[in-house]
Amino acid sequence: MDKKLILLFSHKLTPQQLKDAEEKLNCKEIIYLNEELSKLWQNILPETDIQVFKDFLMKNGKAGDYVLIQGEWGTVYNMVNFAxxxxxxxxxxxxxxxxxxxxSSSENQVIKTSVFEHRGFYRY
Incomplete structure (x- = not known):
């Protein structure tokens, strides 16, 4: 049975993440936050009403669907429990x-670049 992957996540999935979602999670449909909710997710404050994200999950998902949740710790905790x-x-x-x-060309500076490589999806 095909499942959905619903994202509470601040960016687009990489090709490796998309492949992993399809092959290992059997997700044929990926549902991203709309632009308004994405901006809100990226800028959550303690007073942000997270009910809009709960409503989004209820509208777009069902039991057995996956929800990729990463972001502000308190909100992640709440949304993991809700899911x-x-x-x-x-x-x-x-x-x-x-x-x-x-x-760098200046003797007083060092440039650090971080490259992140997807290793897998794991359950909370």
Missing amino acids: KEKNMIPIYSSTARKVVEEK
Whole structure:
């Protein structure tokens, strides 16, 4: 049975994440937040009413669907618990970080670049 992957996540999935979602989670449909909710998700404050995200999940998902939840810790905690209450499957994306340091043209600066590589999806 095909499942959906609903994203409470601040960016688009990488090709590797899309492949993993289809092959390992059997998700044929990916549902992103709309532009308004995406902006709200990226700028959550303690006073933000997260009911809009609960409504989004209820409108777009059903029991057994996956929900990729990453972001502000308190909101993530609340949304993971909500997804579990609704028998959805909350997951996160694990990554490996590769850091490259190089000296800049100025002797007083070092440039650090982080590259994140998808390792897999895991249940909360």
